[in-house]
Amino acid sequence: MLLVLFAIGVYEGLSWGHSPGTVSLPGGLPNLVWSLDCLHALLVVVVCTMPDLLLQQVSSLMAASRVASLVITLLIITVGGLYMLHLQVLSHVLIVASTVLLARVDLARIRVAPSPAVLALAFSAIVLAGGSLGHAFSSQPLSS
Secondary structure (H helix, E strand, O other), X not given: OHHHHHHHHHHHHXXXXXXXXXXXXXXXXXXXXXXXXXXXXXXXXXXXHOHHHHHHHHHHHHHOOHHHHHHHHHHHHHHHHHHHHHHOOHXXXXXXXXXXXXXXXXXXHOOOOOOHHHHHHHHHHXXXXXXXXXXXHHHOOOOO
């Protein structure tokens, strides 16, 4: 499954920084788009690798007050939904998230259980290495 995770990273990297609007952007902005795509992938990997730690923190914050619970839930759903709808990244999020979760299940099946921070770091490195390779493949001009 780690090879599949790398292959998905390559697949995702083929489209990183190459949306239709980036062709007309000034010099440094495609690098900014590339950085945002990398940050997006890191966020998905961390959330899918350490859901219990993140949910524990959110739960303790939400247990403090019903108003805080409602506000946090509405904020997460609204901002997350608008982000996914506006940037049309739902398919990319689902692909990376399902691959990370399957890799976690596969490692648990063979009884390899590193700490969540180490696992998040390793999965992030695999996805970013694959994404960098895919981005390098897509940014090379076609020779004919």
